[in-house]
Amino acid sequence: MGRSPCCEKVGLKKGPWTPEEDQKLLTYIEEHGHGSWRALPAKAGLQRCGKSCRLRWTNYLRPDIKRGKFSLQEEQTIIQLHALLGNRWSAIATHLPKRTDNEIKNYWNTHLKKRLTKMGIDPMTHKPKHHEGLGSGSGLARDTANISHMAQWESARLEAEARLGKESKLGITNANPLQHHLMISSSPNPAHHVVHVSKAPPALPCLDVLKAWQGAWSLTTKSTIRDNVNSMVFSGGSMTAVDDLESPTSTLNFPHVNNAFNPPPMQNINNIVPCESGLLQDNDNVTYGYTDASAAWFAHNYRSGSIDEEENVIVTTGLSSMIMEDFADVLVYNSEDHQQNASLGGHISQNGVGGNGSCGGDGFEENRSYWNSLLDLVDTSPSGSPVF
DNA sequence: AAAGCACGCAACCGCCGCTCC
DNA sequence: GGGAGCGGCGGTTGCGTGCTT
Structure with missing residues (x-):
């Protein structure tokens, strides 16, 4: 038998x-x-x-194996990814450089699972075991909703990847806008990345949405912020104003700024970060958390056919080094865009979706209007492109 | 000091999916 | 189409070690 x-x-x-x-x-x-x-x-x-x-x-x-204690960030990553992917250890391991699936699995079983249980969280569902006293608007409830949305999004991405993989093996070319080439050109100051979308070879590397998301919440210390200043979205005003941002396809809630998976609000950050970019003004506050996700969202929709403009340029106010790595295979560096980007940065603030300038208080567009404004920019920006 | 126990981790086992013929 | 071969994955086991009694 x-x-x-x-x-x-x-x-x-x-x-x-x-x-x-x-x-x-x-x-x-x-x-x-x-x-x-x-x-x-x-x-x-x-x-x-x-x-x-x-x-x-x-x-x-294998020589490229990191051994020893898991860092706090690695632990957070495992917990987050487990919430999204379940016991798919090999998939989780791809997001933790130099860690093996076996090691992660062991660490989960011997440490993290127990820790979550002690905290009253079901390690399989990642939901609190006792819901009493948790209103629907509680942070935990929102976190759960976010994870659900992220899982939905990730699932859609995996499906798209699988489809792409099959199509590429079948030799299907130019039949799908997903197969256009995605390029990011960047100014010498990487705070101003530009994403060019154009026709190009079909073999697209996958955009790692999870890493993008991870990059949005993992920057938690001042030193990290200093190192990653260019990964931030520049915005002013109320943090709560950006709650519940959704993509037009309603598959994604952007991570809440104040929940467990995001760094705390960083106000007056320019006290510790030099305004090298030129986008930041003295009185600007800086927050972050949706630049990477914006780029990821765009790529997701572009590849799924929701966005099919050719020769588009996406101006971002910054991408984290992590997502830049993810894009690396499809990026083209172009230092000539620096000035253009800076001016488009101003464009962003005029549309109330971030950027430099004096958009303080509650002056942010929310939800659909936010995304609509981005899509509107496909037609209105000088380069005919959406601006993030 | 010795026995018992708990824990961590390396390794095994069996299943699944892909590829090739 | 289907069977065999193979690699990969996730669940589980069992041994070594350190701690407790």
């Missing part, structure tokens, strides 16, 4: 690996690569099954 185990052959060793075995495996892979795992043990002189070798390599011997 059932499938026979892969190590059924007599004489194949099981259990902990010895240093000698590790060395044999390392030496062989360094010289020849792993190729076929099934054939590898014999060639490497190991009395192990291929599966065991693969596991030892991927979980332990």
Whole structure:
């Protein structure tokens, strides 16, 4: 009954690996690569099954593995991603550089799961076990709603990716606006990135929405903010005014500024961050949390066909280094856009969606009007492009 | 000091999906 | 179309270690 185990052959060793075995495996892979795992043990002189070798390599011997304690940020990332993806450890691991799925799984099972349970949170649903006293407008309730929206969004993205992958394998080209090329050109000051959308090769790398989102809430310390000043959206006025921003497709609630997954409001941040960009004025407050998401949202809709303008330019007030990395394969650096971007930055504030200038108080557009204003800019900006 | 217990982690097992023939 | 082979994934196990009694 059932499938026979892969190590059924007599004489194949099981259990902990010895240093000698590790060395044999390392030496062989360094010289020849792993190729076929099934054939590898014999060639490497190991009395192990291929599966065991693969596991030892991927979980332990690989040179690009980070070992040791998980940082607070890594913990937060795991919890967030688990809320979105469930026990899909390999998917979670792709968002944690140098960590293996096995390590993350172990860490979840031995640490994080218990911690959440202690906090009264169901580690599987990420919802509070007891809902008494939590009104629908509570932070936790909103967080749950946000996660739900993010999961919906991520799910849509995965579907789109899968479709793209199949289409690209079938050799379908130019049949879908998703297959246009997405480029971001950037000024010398990366606070002003410009995203060009144009016809281009079909093989699009996927835009990692989760990382984008993660990048929006993970910048929590002053030093990090200093390092990432260029990833911020410049805005003024009330933080609550940007609550519940939704994309036109209603698949995404932008993370709330004050919930558990976002950094706290950063007021008067220019006290600690030099206004190098030229966009910031002395009295501007700075917040962040939706620039990356905006770019991600655009890419998502562009690739799903909701936006099909060609030769568009998206001006952003900044993308985090993280999302820049995600875009890296499709980015084109263009330093000539610096001045143009700066002026478009002003354009943003005139439309009440952020940017520099004196948009204080409650002067932000909300929800649909926010997104509509962005889309309107496709027609109104000098380059015929939406502005984030 | 020794036994019992809890914990963490490496490794195994079985299933699934993809690819090739 | 379907079966075999293979790699990958997630659940689980079992051993080593450190702590408690």
